[in-house]
Amino acid sequence: MVLRDVTLGDMVRKRRYAGRIRAASIVLLPVMTVAGCGGQDTPKPPVATQDGTQGGTTNPMPTGSGGTAPPVPTSSEGTVTKDTEHGPREVLVTVKVSGGLAGVDNQLTVHYDGSYTTRSGTGPPRNGRMTPAEVAELRTALEDPAYAKVPARPSGKPVYDGFTYVVTYDYRVVVSADGDRSPALQRVFSALPDGGPPTSP
Template identity: 60%
Template sequence: MSPTRRGVRGRRCGAVLLAAVLAGGATGCGSGSGAPPAPGAPGTTAVPSAPRDDPRPGQVLVRVTVTGGFAGVRNRLVVHRDGAWTVISGDKPPRTGRQTPAEAAELRAALEDPAFALVPARPTGRPIADGFQYEVAYRHRVVVAGDGERPPALQRVFDALPEGGPPTSP
């Protein structure tokens, strides 16, 4: 093989190797059988699993993170498509529950409301001292709002959340 051909093949195998390593598969470059090593075999690394309290993105309907306030909270509420929800507040044990089918439908309707799509992605007003900041992640969109900045469509989402709204207790 000529040096030029070998250089092209080397770059191509390098790209294939990088993609395979990232995907956890075999490369097909170089010698060997081309079969991926067995899980746990020497020289392999296990892919970390997702944390228990943060399910795969396809299962999550909405994620609300609340930060700030006088006590400096950082709380997270995750609501799943089936209405199951989890609140994580500091180092306290997670609280869980499940919305009724009607409550889950109300939350989905509030999130899918065209008016919610028009809520500004970032706060537009002045921050309130010791106020809360709310980050609402729905599908591929994140809306950040502060206390005092609740357009009606965002308030409708807050009203449909489990436990009466975003988790603000420390």
Template identity: 65%
Template structure:
């Protein structure tokens, strides 16, 4: 029994020693949802900025305002450079499972990629570029749904058009007139659908 008592004294002695160390730590750290104790530096008044301005936040850069239209959509009034992409059209699907692409730049140059063939390049006339831009900037085009709304066509093609920040996904048999106008203005009516 003496041995058992000695073990208990050692075991509980360690527990009391751990508690004696832990209690002051908890008292200093605080419990619950209180914050750390205030220090004179934390209660000192902050430096004030000149009247009418707010002090800048450390390490932050203010974001430029995002231009939006009356309908809440993002508007981009930036006049693009001639080599920037005016529109990109990707087509995939069909029986052969094609994945082709057409990229048109603001200067009228375009590149068509079809399967594993070498890219083909060309140039639209100024009038053709103007017609394509007018079709893409038509308010009716902004109302075209961004996802297909009709019944899918078996083994049909899916088209993904990207103009500035707007992406429109459409499929065969699902082209409202405003979207058809865009396709009619594209070189060769859009990217090739052959493998």
């Protein structure tokens, strides 16, 4: 009777001990897994540096197609130039004249360097050049805020057999006619080469 009690007690103690071992292993397994993952550093992607190599943490510098920074526009003296500057052969202003008793169809084209071309109908073009002072006077008249307020279309009563003028400056077109010239427009006409718009046949 005593031997049976001892045997049953030993079995109970062994089962309890085995249960504790399993519980401890279940608790330790996630801890070991997390600790193992934390010991490995995740590699960071390389970053391009200014000299074209990889590595470091500096921000990449924008480069052109050849791997170098895009050049800054400079003049022959080495000073930085502006994109809004006009070339000497760019067109400053064009004036088209049509109508009149002879029914002319003429055009005057003035460039920023003062050179100009006059075309009368189908005849050969005539070339000329304004002085720097004359170009400055013309540009001042065109850049006058009063000229920017000149109506784009004539509003007065048309003159019989009069001329029609189409002036193009800085992508703005102004159409005028004889008898409908504002003081700002007349100032531009007075500054044109050869005494004004080309009205001769």
